[in-house]
Amino acid sequence: xxxxxxxxxxxxxxxxxxxxxxxxxxxxxCLERKDQAAFLHPAIQSxxxxxxxxxxxxxxxAVVSGPGSYTGLRIGMxxxxxxxxxxxxxxxxxxxxxWMAAAAPPDGKSGSCPMIDARRMEVFTARYxxxxxxxxxxxxxxxxxxxxxxxxxQHPIRFFGSGAEKxxxxxxxxxxxxxxxxxxxxxxxxxxWSHWQQSAFADLAYAAPFYGKxxxxxxxxHPLP
Numbered sequence: 330x331x332x333x334x335x336x337x338x339x340x341x342x343x344x345x346x347x348x349x350x351x352x353x354x355x356x357x358x359c360l361e362r363k364d365q366a367a368f369l370h371p372a373i374q375s376x377x378x379x380x381x382x383x384x385x386x387x388x389x390x391a392v393v394s395g396p397g398s399y400t401g402l403r404i405g406m407x408x409x410x411x412x413x414x415x416x417x418x419x420x421x422x423x424x425x426x427x428w429m430a431a432a433a434p435p436d437g438k439s440g441s442c443p444m445i446d447a448r449r450m451e452v453f454t455a456r457y458x459x460x461x462x463x464x465x466x467x468x469x470x471x472x473x474x475x476x477x478x479x480x481x482x483q484h485p486i487r488f489f490g491s492g493a494e495k496x497x498x499x500x501x502x503x504x505x506x507x508x509x510x511x512x513x514x515x516x517x518x519x520x521x522w523s524h525w526q527q528s529a530f531a532d533l534a535y536a537a538p539f540y541g542k543x544x545x546x547x548x549x550x551h552p553l554p
Contacts, residue, residue: 339397351522
């Protein structure tokens with residue numbers, strides 16, 4: 330049996346789950362982004378205790394590595410890498426948009442376009458075809474009324490995620506629809522298990538969050554002394 334912890338703090342609602350061969354056997358959720366740092370380690374300890382599993386029995390740690398909340402990504406990555414270093418086990422990284430898209434069952438006719446709110450009129454997004462295959466790299470996009478004009482002329486697209494509402498206000502196209510699709514821990518665990526089976530591990534020394542764009546702080550820098 331292969332045991333993995335899967336950490337997700339990229340979105341507003343975070344979770345950590347324990348999976349065995351890709352099947353979730355325990356999950357803890359964090360509903361407030363501001364609580365994620367304090368949530369992770371007690372949640373992991375509780376999951377292991379409930380499963381009567383010692384940390385040394387873990388075979389890998391998976392983390393949803395971005396794009397998403399800058400702070401959340403750093404929290405999740407730091408926790409995942411720390412556990413991997415301490416336990417000498419591999420790290421699996423999952424792209425947030427790939428994970429979101431995997432929650433939309435392929436229907437053979439409609440593309441998928443998960444969106445993460447990146448403030449103002451900007452989103453993190455990527456497009457996937459009707460079979461769930463990624464068609465373009467994840468990116469930060471400033472929304473405009475013609476942002477997906479060519480793609481929408483070709484086929485229907487499902488837009489979903491925290492950034493989809495502001496796109497809905499700009500897009501009356503009949504090929505655009507906005508279902509309530511929410512990615513789950515089960516999907517992330519299955520993706521992590523697939524990575525494990527393929528030995529698709531991240532380089533632990535160099536693994537870093539995928540921010541999607543440069544970080545901009547609202548804090549004013551202090552002059553050097």
